[in-house]
Amino acid sequence: MVVIRPVLVAATLAALAxxxxxxxxxxxxxxxxxxxxxxxxxxxxxxxxLARCRQVIREWALRDARTTVDEEGKPLR
Known part of the structure; x- marks a missing residue:
């Protein structure tokens, strides 16, 4: 019973995240x-x-800056 309770709490938190x-x-x-x-x-x-969209745009800008190939695998440079 002692081990089951923390496992259930962790599973519940993982499901809600x-x-x-x-x-x-x-x-x-x-x-x-x-x-x-x-x-x-x-x-x-x-x-x-709007805040969520600005965050999405920021993440894509950072992702594109690190990418050296396009979506088809062709080099960008």
Whole structure:
């Protein structure tokens, strides 16, 4: 019983934690469009959505800076 309780707590926390995975490029394009619309005028997007989109754009910029090949495996330089 002593060992089972920590295992159950850890399993519950793992199940509740949001999955961490890389966003695909379509999410990047949607986020870029949302941020551009927000810059042009008032939009229905909340500040939380805009913050998340800005984070996605930042992560893609860092990922692209480290990448030496395109999506098809061809060298960028």
């Amino acid at each position: 949001p999955p961490t995975h890389a966003e695909d490029r379509s999410v990047l394009l949607i986020c870029k469009a949302m941020v551009e619309r927000a810059l042009k005028g008032p939009d229905a997007a909340s500040e939380a959505e």
